[in-house]
């Protein structure tokens with residue numbers, strides 16, 4: 001499929017050229033019909049999405065608007081103190097009810113015909129339900145209980161609120177698998193968390209390329225000259241790669257920065273300039289705050305979340321697709337409620353490595369837009385993923401010289417999307 005030579009028969013699109021995931025057909029990044037299937041099967045299917053921190057809506061009636069796929073939802077603190085997540089679309093005529101990013105309200109009222117819901121999405125009031133002066137009104141058997149806002153399944157894990165459109169989605173612990181769950185609660189460990197900053201950007205490429213980028217330690221040691229120049233990341237540094245056994249779609253890289261002077265075998269990697277030094281080391285100097293020595297934890301939770309510890313910087317990135325060729329990336333930086341002012345400053349200072357203009361992340365944005373430029377006009381070509389073998393999982397010893405987690409993502413993706421291969425293995 002990768003070479004459609006002049007005169008050769010055009011093969012039908014929507015088939016993968018191999019049964020394994022060592023080749024990715026590039027139409028998965030560009031095809032509009034494939035994209036609308038992704039929204040239905042992946043984003044609105046039995047998968048979990050981080051909506052926010054419970055502390056972003058601390059009091060009854062507080063809400064935060066969020067997006068899953070292309071659907072807007074409202075996270076609300078209810079009268080009982082729980083969190084509800086509701087579809088931001090009136091049960092009457094589908095109007096988007098809430099436009100504010102954050103706010104507080106006693107009830108939820110649609111601006112169009114003032115249908116009014118309680119904080120759990122239950123329909124409480126319908127104007128002119130019984131008509132006016134005996135005229136008009138809804139049928140006698142109109143049942144408000146059947147016309148509430150659509151509710152999502154919610155799981156609050158130590159202050160991190162996840163939601164799913166599918167009430168049959170497995171519990172988060174089962175969804176993630178023990179190892180990935182362990183890393184999630186390494187960060188959300190019961191110490192109350194609080195947001196300390198937000199950033200947002202649009203990147204002109206398919207949303208999956210971003211998830212791939214985070215599952216790709218190959219590029220991190222080559223593209224990111226900031227990391228290489230200052231010895232912040234080497235592909236062989238100590239750590240582990242953990243892909244969940246059930247779906248292969250969630251992944252963690254947990255690594256420990258090499259000690260000063262420790263040789264890595266990668267000293268010939270391209271530095272931007274010889275002997276470059278940071279004038280202010282505080283931007284990268286991390287203090288130990290967990291029981292282990294992990295300095296970088298980068299976790300991808302299928303389909304659309306990145307959770308990262310980079311030194312003392314803690315952050316979540318929400319991937320919000322906007323058609324096949326663009327997505328919005330929302331960053332929430334957070335810390336713990338009992339952090340000192342100095343700790344918060346340290347977290348914010350180290351956040352300069354990431355975000356839309358981060359010393360490291362800016363490289364990804366640029367190269368991902370080059371990806372779109374190269375892939376867009378070439379949907380019939382295949383991408384090649386053979387680093388670390390052709391298996392859809394990382395090497396048994398957990399080394400990071402691999403594209404295994406990306407192959408794992410696509411193995412699960414194909415299962416969810418019902419996409420077959422040609423029967424060829426290689």
Ligand SMILES: [Fe+2]
Nearest residue numbers: 213219220364
């Ligand atoms: Fe990167």
